[in-house]
Amino acid sequence: MQVPKIENWPQTAQDAIQLQKQLCSQVIPTDDFNEVRFVAGVDVGFENQGKTTRAAIAVLTWPELKLHETTIARQPTKFPYIPGLLSFREIPTVLAALAQIQTTPDLLLCDGQGLAHPRRFGIACHLGVLADLPAIGVAKSRLVGKHEPVDQTRGNWQPLIDKDERIGAVLRTRPNTKPLYISLGHRISLDSAIEYVMSCTTRYRLPETTRWADKLASSKIPPNPEKRS
């Protein structure tokens, strides 16, 4: 698919923060998409002691959740991991992976926060805005915000609150496991985000999209080894 070039990428934390404060106004927090046929999981892993960044995309059919296409991209790591600035470390390689994908996804499920971020611009927002695609933040742990205990029943959730603001939801996708931190990234409402995360989740804690992307991002084997890619 068509993706914008990475140019003027910030080199310092100060510049990155300034860019977040500028771009966060471009986030569309309401449903803005048509029929969903393909959902994609996005995940990033590292090789060579962190010197190489590896981004994986897994495109699945919806609602069947059958694997449709995968891709992996590798690039030198150029930004350190700083809480709140994760997207600057991972997005360049993710965009390279998206550029290789044949099937443009109708919805992205990103590993990390969306609006549930100190400046309301987590990686799901950043990627959604740059790729101009609906995106959801699916994080395995909390970055900011407080919440009440979440009932152990699958599908139950509690609002995630920060500074009297509802920034996301803490969702129980599976009983007796840690809940997921869901927040809108771009062109989707929080309610729809929760709905889609549930519809992409079967018997495991993580959505199928994320599970496939995780598997690819962790493997040192190229995608589609038995086919061509």
Add this chain to the structure above:
DNA sequence: GCGACAG
């Protein structure tokens, strides 16, 4: 000043 802190 002292913790907390997505991946």
Add this chain to the structure above:
DNA sequence: ATCTTGTCGC
């Protein structure tokens, strides 16, 4: 995230 062995539970 990554490193890294065995171990608890369905």
